[in-house]
Structures are given as structure tokens and as C-alpha cells.
Amino acid sequence: MPILKRLLLRLVTTFVTLFGVAVIVFVVIRVVPGNPIAMMLPPGAGEDDILRLKALYGLDKSIPEQFLIWLGGVLQGDFGTSITTRQPVLELVLSRLPATLELSVMALIIAVVAGGILALTGTRLRGGRVEAGIDVANGMALSVPDFLWGLVLILLFGVLWPVFQISGRVSPNIDLPFSTRFYLFESVLRLRFDIWADLVSHMFMPALALAIPLAAIIAQLLKQSLKETMHLDYVTLARTKGYGENHVIIREALPNAILPTLTLVGVQFTFLIGGTVIIERLFSYEGLGNMAINAVINRDLPLIQGIVILFALIFTMVNLLVDLTYAALNPRLRRG
Amino acid sequence: MADARTFVSRRAGLRLWLSGGWLVLLTLAAVLAPFVSPQDPLAQDLFAARLPPFWQAGAEAGFPLGSDSLGRDVLSRIIYGARVALIVAVIAGTLTCLIGATLGLVAGYFGGWPDLVISRLVDIWMAFPPVLFAILLIAVLGTGLSSIIIAIVVIDWTRFARVVRAEAMRQAAMDYVASAQVAGRSRAGTMLREILPNVLPTILVLLTLEMGIAVIVEAILSFVNLSISTDQPTWGGMIAEGRLSIYQAWWVLVFPLVALFLTVLSFSQLGEGLKDRFDPVLR
Numbered sequence: 001m002p003i004l005k006r007l008l009l010r011l012v013t014t015f016v017t018l019f020g021v022a023v024i025v026f027v028v029i030r031v032v033p034g035n036p037i038a039m040m041l042p043p044g045a046g047e048d049d050i051l052r053l054k055a056l057y058g059l060d061k062s063i064p065e066q067f068l069i070w071l072g073g074v075l076q077g078d079f080g081t082s083i084t085t086r087q088p089v090l091e092l093v094l095s096r097l098p099a100t101l102e103l104s105v106m107a108l109i110i111a112v113v114a115g116g117i118l119a120l121t122g123t124r125l126r127g128g129r130v131e132a133g134i135d136v137a138n139g140m141a142l143s144v145p146d147f148l149w150g151l152v153l154i155l156l157f158g159v160l161w162p163v164f165q166i167s168g169r170v171s172p173n174i175d176l177p178f179s180t181r182f183y184l185f186e187s188v189l190r191l192r193f194d195i196w197a198d199l200v201s202h203m204f205m206p207a208l209a210l211a212i213p214l215a216a217i218i219a220q221l222l223k224q225s226l227k228e229t230m231h232l233d234y235v236t237l238a239r240t241k242g243y244g245e246n247h248v249i250i251r252e253a254l255p256n257a258i259l260p261t262l263t264l265v266g267v268q269f270t271f272l273i274g275g276t277v278i279i280e281r282l283f284s285y286e287g288l289g290n291m292a293i294n295a296v297i298n299r300d301l302p303l304i305q306g307i308v309i310l311f312a313l314i315f316t317m318v319n320l321l322v323d324l325t326y327a328a329l330n331p332r333l334r335r336g
Numbered sequence: 337m338a339d340a341r342t343f344v345s346r347r348a349g350l351r352l353w354l355s356g357g358w359l360v361l362l363t364l365a366a367v368l369a370p371f372v373s374p375q376d377p378l379a380q381d382l383f384a385a386r387l388p389p390f391w392q393a394g395a396e397a398g399f400p401l402g403s404d405s406l407g408r409d410v411l412s413r414i415i416y417g418a419r420v421a422l423i424v425a426v427i428a429g430t431l432t433c434l435i436g437a438t439l440g441l442v443a444g445y446f447g448g449w450p451d452l453v454i455s456r457l458v459d460i461w462m463a464f465p466p467v468l469f470a471i472l473l474i475a476v477l478g479t480g481l482s483s484i485i486i487a488i489v490v491i492d493w494t495r496f497a498r499v500v501r502a503e504a505m506r507q508a509a510m511d512y513v514a515s516a517q518v519a520g521r522s523r524a525g526t527m528l529r530e531i532l533p534n535v536l537p538t539i540l541v542l543l544t545l546e547m548g549i550a551v552i553v554e555a556i557l558s559f560v561n562l563s564i565s566t567d568q569p570t571w572g573g574m575i576a577e578g579r580l581s582i583y584q585a586w587w588v589l590v591f592p593l594v595a596l597f598l599t600v601l602s603f604s605q606l607g608e609g610l611k612d613r614f615d616p617v618l619r
Contacts, residue, residue, distance in 0.1 A: 013459065020460035031476055143604035144597065145552050147559075151575065151593050159582055274465035278556050282579075292468050293560055296475045304472065312463040 003327060010323055014316045021312040022074075026067050029301050074309070080302035084295075089306035093288065097310070098181040099169055100280070100287035104273050106184070106203055107210035111272070112265065114211065115218025122219065123226040123249055134219065141216035146275040150209035150282045157205060165202040167284045174198055206283040210275050214268050221264055225257035232256075259329060266322025270315040352609040355602035362599060366418040374398050375409035377416040377569045382407050386585045402587040404577060410587060413569035414595050420570050421599060423481065424554040428488035429547040435489060436496025437539050443497065444504025445527045454497060461494045470553055474562040481564050484557060488550050495549075496542055503535045537614035541607050548603030555596055571596045 054060040058069055073080060079089035122134040141149075158166030170176065170183065174195060178186045184203065187196040229235060230253055238252045239245075277289030284290070288307055295303040365372055375398060384407040387399045395402065401410040443454040470487045477483035507513060508531060516530045517523075558564070558572030571592040578589025 013456075016456065017459045017463050020456070021463050024460065024464075025472075028472060028476055139605075139608065140601070143548075143601050143608075145549075145600070147552060147556055148593070148597055148600065151579075151589070152597075154579070154582070155586070155590065155593070159586060270462075274467060277465055277467040277471075278559075281560060289465075289468070293471060296468075296471050297560075297562075299475065308464065308468060308472070311465045311468065315463045315465075 006327065007324070010320060014320055017316055018309075018312055022071065022309060023067070025305055025308045026070065027063065029304055030063050030066070070305070079306040079309075082295075082300055082303045084298045084300045084303070089302050092291070092303065093306050093310055095181060096286065096288045096291050098183070099285065100273075100276050100289060102182060102184045103203060103207055103276055103280070103285065103287060104210070104269070107207040107214070107272055108265075108269055110207055110211035111214035111218060115215040115222065118215070118219035119222035119226060120249060120254075122223045123230070123253075124245065126227060131223075134223075138216040138220050141212050142220070144213075146209050146213060146272075147278050147282065149212045150206065150279050153205045153209050154282070164205045165198075166205055167202075169199070169202055169286050170195070171198050171202075202283075202285070206276075206279045206285055209279055209282075210272050214265075214272055217268055218261060218265060222257065222261045225260055226253050229253040229257040259326070262329070263322060263326050266318060266325070270318050273311070273314060273318075351605050355605040355609070358598050358602045359606070362418050362595075363422060365415050366422050369415050369419060373409070373412035373415040374400065375412045377408065377412040378567060380406040380408055386581075386588075388585075389587050389591075401591045402585065404574070404588045405581055405585065408569075410574075410591050413574055414571070414592055416569045417571045417574060417592065418595065418599075420481070420558075420564060420568065421551045421554060421596075424484055424488070425547040425550045425603070428485040428550040428553075429543055431485065431489045432492045432546055432550070433496055433539060433543045436493035437500045437535075437542075439493065440497040440500030441504050441527060441532065441535065444501035445508050445531055446523070447505075451501070454501070458494045458497055461491075464491075466491050467553075467556060470557060471560060471562060474557055479562055479564060484554055484564070487557070488553050491553075492546060492549065495546065496539070499538060499542060500535055503538050504531050507531050507534050537610075541611045541614065544603055544607035544610060548600045548607070551596070551599055551603065 051060065058066055061069070070080065077090060079093070081087065082089050082092055085092065118134055118138070122131045125131055154166045157164045165171070176183060176195065177190070177192075180186055184196065184199045187193070187199060226249065230249070235248060235252050238248050243252070276287060277292060279285070280287045280289035281293050288310070292304065292307045294300075295307060381403075384396060384399065384403050385405055387403040387407075388395050389402040389410075390400045399409050399411075401414070403409055404413075439454050443451040469491050473487040473490060474483055477486060504527075513526060513530055516526050521529065554570070555572035555575065558570035559576045561573070561576065564570065574592040575589055575596070578585070578587075578592065582589055
């Protein structure tokens with residue numbers, strides 16, 4: 001029973017949060033100076049044209065009225081029409097979402113693998129120069145945000161030693177015979193490893209830039225909990241049974257030490273997704289973030305609204321999933 | 337073990353000196369910009385375009401770190417850019433700290449409905465992608481120094497509110513708070529005289545870290561050309577220009593990037609150093 005109550009409470013707060021986001025975005029962007037209608041009209045358009053167009057986009061009504069109309073549409077899956085491209089917002093946003101999801105997940109995988117290896121190495125060789133070295137590298141990686149790592153990577157592997165692509169998602173001369181926009185995923189399924197390699201060489205630099213700070217956080221926290229677990233009695237027992245140090249760390253200590261890291265990874269993953277906005281811009285990667293910045297520059301209100309809501313939806317869903325996983329994995333919480 | 341610990345503490349001291357040193361140097365350069373920069377940062381000279389830095393062939397005296405595609409001196413632009421970066425760091429950092437810490441203190445100490453409202457707001461804020469939120473706010477507020485500062489405060493107050501709230505709650509549960517109340521101190525008095533001094537070290541660490549974050553946010557905004565007016569040099573603006581001519585003139589990107597990197601690193605190392613100093617467990 002308590003777990004059901006927790007779940008319900010959690011769902012309610014999620015909805016409150018999403019509603020709050022919707023209200024704030026709606027109010028904020030309606031204060032935008034600079035009339036988006038004026039930019040759409042040809043020179044010489046009359047007063048009637050302006051009014052007609054305003055009515056078409058619903059901009060002639062009061063802000064609460066506009067909000068209710070918009071909310072009603074959203075609940076039916078209608079996010080309005082983009083002012084710059086005149087296409088449905090939902091369609092535009094969904095066409096870019098796969099690119100951003102693939103980038104985020106690739107960054108997450110890099111971060112987990114790199115952070116995990118660093119934590120295990122640091123625990124195995126604890127108290128020595130190697131661990132001190134890992135701590136220094138972690139400190140550096142944590143101090144500098146993804147935007148700066150992106151620029152450093154562009155210089156190192158895009159210019160100085162150009163082994164990776166630093167612009168775009170895929171080479172323009174490649175024909176994509178795909179039916180979805182999850183290019184990376186689909187290229188594996190269709191066994192088109194030539195396209196897969198091209199996609200990865202474009203994606204690796206932005207993904208690594210996003211992954212570096214998260215990898216450092218994972219390495220730091222996991223190493224700390226591993227070292228704490230290593231002092232527990234059952235680990236000592238395993239050692240006296242004659243198991244080797246590697247077995248003790250990986251098979252005995254790791255399963256118990258991983259839970260706090262898992263929770264943190266979930267929260268940090270939302271920060272990583274937020275980071276894609278500027279990283280996509282930096283690497284001219286055609287995802288949601290890049291589209292969002294263009295929408296802000298073009299004052300495309302319906303599109304901005306749609307993108308922010310989608311980001312908020314992803315963030316809250318990730319947090320919800322993390323909470324549920326945590327509750328499911330933690331026996332103390334399961335019993336309530 | 338003892339050996340590793342002295343190694344760590346010596347390194348921590350060095351870290352504080354180096355980061356403090358860089359920030360002092362940068363502040364001096366920014367304050368004395370008109371006297372120390374070799375050129376007018378805005379002066380264009382197409383005959384002196386894309387000059388390389390001093391150690392390379394073709395460099396010219398007066399352009400020690402080279403010039404950009406319009407012939408503007410890179411070093412002078414970095415020095416003037418430091419003014420913007422530091423002003424934003426200090427003002428936005430302090431305002432964010434004041435607002436966020438106050439809300440966190442109230443939520444953590446008073447609990448009840450103030451806590452409920454503030455915590456819900458924090459939740460909503462956490463669901464926004466911060467960079468997108470900042471860009472959106474600048475689009476609404478218009479570009480300019482005060483807009484950037486407002487945007488940073490609006491986005492980042494939650495950083496202080498969350499941590500200070502948790503810390504204030506922890507302190508409020510301690511015996512000394514109860515005894516202060518027994519001794520007849522008012523609720524507000526207890527908050528300011530008893531809780532605040534104990535939370536202050538945490539706030540100072542956060543403030544230092546926030547200054548580094550403010551520098552980055554300003555750089556990101558000027559990178560997407562939404563910072564202050566385009567004719568004033570900013571590090572982010574220089575980086576954006578350098579990104580375009582990266583194969584022709586790498587120095588236009590590299591030097592402002594180094595300045596930004598060192599500054600952000602220094603603020604954060606300073607914060608970490610303060611944390612070690614204040615935290616008796618770590619010390």
C-alpha cells in the first residue's frame with residue numbers, strides 16, 4: 001500500500017510541475033516584444049491582414065484565453081503551428097527528437113562506461129598515485145562544463161588532429177535509406193555499418209563533451225561508495241574465503257555500492273539532456289536544441305513552447321523513472 | 337596513507353594560490369584595461385587582419401596574440417571581455433546568492449507552507465533546460481548587461497535554495513536551535529542569529545561556484561549572439577567568431593577559450609578549496 005501511495009503522490013507532483021512549466025513558458029513568451037506577426041507579412045499589408053493573421057494564430061484573445069485554447073489543443077496532441085515554417089509543431093519537434101535522444105543516450109553510455117572503469121581502477125589501486133591521478137582528473141572534469149569541453153574537443157580532434165567530424169549529424173553526400181529518424185539505431189538494424197561509422201564519427205565529439213562532466217561525477221561517487229563498502233564485514237568474509245581482490249570488488253562490493261550512483265546518474269542525466277541545447281549548436285548538430293535556439297531567434301512562439309514542454313516532459317519522466325527504479329531496487333523502501 | 341594525505345593537502349594549497357592568482361591578475365587587467373591593452377579593442381584594420389601570435393612568422397608588434405579577421409587585436413579584446421565576464425560574475429553571482437539563499441533559509445527553517453511553495457517552485461524550475469531558459473529570457477528581455485544578470489538570477493536561484501534549505505533543515509533540528517528558542521529568541525531572530533552563521537560557509541562556497549557558472553552562462557549567451565551589444569568584445573562572441581575561422585586563424589578561438597577555461601576553473605577550484613577548508617571532516 002505505501003508504495004502505491006508514493007507512486008500516486010509522485011504522479012500528482014509530476015503533473016503539477018508540468019502544468020507549472022506550461023504556465024511559465026506561456027506567460028514569459030507572451031511578453032516578448034517584437035511582433036511575430038509583423039515579420040510574416042509582405043510589405044504593404046493592411047490593417048485587416050494583420051488582424052486576420054492574429055486571429056488565425058489566436059493572438060487576438062486575452063492571455064488566459066489563449067492559454068486555455070492552447071492547453072485544450074495540447075491535451076489532444078495539437079501543439080499549434082510553427083510561425084516560421086507553417087508546419088505543425090508536434091511534427092517538427094518529433095522529427096528532431098530522435099537526433100537528440102541518440103546523442104543523449106550515447107553520451108550517457110560513454111559516461112557510465114568511462115566513469116565505471118575509473119571508479120573500479122581507483123578502488124583497485126587505492127591509496128596510491130593512480131588514485132590521486134584519477135582524483136585530479138575528476139576535479140578538472142567536474143570544474144569545467146560541457147560547453148568548454150566541446151570547444152576543447154573541436155580544437156584537439158577537429159583541427160589539430162582531425163580524426164572526427166565537428167559539424168552536422170551525417171555527411172551530406174550520404175543517402176539515408178531509413179524509414180525512421182533514429183539513424184544510428186536503424187543503421188545497425190539494417191547492417192549499414194558504413195553509414196553507422198559516419199554517424200558515429202559525427203556524434204562522438206558532442207557526445208564526449210556531454211559525457212565528460214557526468215563521467216567524473218560517476219567515477220567520484222562510485223569510488224567513494226565502493227571504498228566504504230570494502231570495509232564492511234561481508235566483504236572481509238569474502239576475502240578470508242580466499243577470493244581475489246578483483247572478484248571481491250566486482251562481485252561482492254559493486255552490487256551494494258551501486259545504488260546511490262544509480263540515483264545520481266538519473267538526476268544528472270536530465271542535466272546532460274539540458275546540455276544538448278548548446279552542444280548541438282556548437283557542433284551544428286540537427287537536434288531539438290539547435291531548433292530551439294533558432295526558434296528563439298526567429299521568435300517562433302508556438303515552436304518554442306512545444307520544445308520547452310517536451311524537454312520538461314523528458315526531464316520529469318526521467319526523474320519519475322529514477323524514483324521508481326530506486327524504490328524497486330531498495331528493499332528498505334519496498335517494504336515502506 | 338599519510339604520504340598521500342600530505343600530497344593532497346599540499347596540492348590543495350597550490351590549487352588555491354594558482355586560482356586566486358589568476359583571478360587577481362584578471363581583475364587587475366580588467367580594471368586597468370585602458371592602460372594595459374596594447375590596442376583599442378574595437379579598432380579595425382583590414383591591413384592587419386588575421387595576424388598570427390607573436391612567436392609565429394608574420395606576426396606584428398602591437399598584436400602579441402594576433403588579430404582577428406577584421407584586424408582587431410585579440411589580447412585587447414580578451415582584456416576588455418574580462419570586464420564583462422567579471423561584472424556578470426560578481427553582480428549576478430551575488431544577487432543569485434541573496435535571493436536563493438534567503439528563500440532556502442526560509443523554506444528550510446520555517447517549513448510549512450513557505451517550504452511547500454518554494455519546493456514546488458524549485459521542482460518546476462528543475463524541469464527547464466537551463467540554457468534554453470536563459471536564451472528564452474534574453475529573447476524576452478532584450479540583449480544587454482542587465483538582461484544577462486536578470487536571466488542568470490532567474491535561472492540559478494534554485495541552486496542556492498535547494499542546498500541552503502537542506503542545510504537549514506539539518507541545523508534547525510539541532511539542540512542549540514532549540515535552546516535558543518527556549519531562551520526566548522524569536523523565530524526570525526533564531527534564523528538570522530543562529531542558523532545563518534552556521535549555513536554561511538556553505539553559502540560562500542556556493543557563491544564562488546556560482547560566479548564561475550555566471551561567467552559560463554554569459555559566454556554561452558554571447559556565443560549565440562544574445563549577450564550585450566555586438567560591438568562590445570565578449571569572450572563568447574570572440575569564440576563564436578573564432579569557431580567560424582578555425583582553420584584560417586586558430587588563435588582567434590584559442591586565446592579567449594584559454595581565458596574562459598582558466599577563469600571558470602579558478603572559480604570552481606576556489607570553491608572546492610573553501611569547501612575543504614570549512615569542512616572539518618574533510619580537513
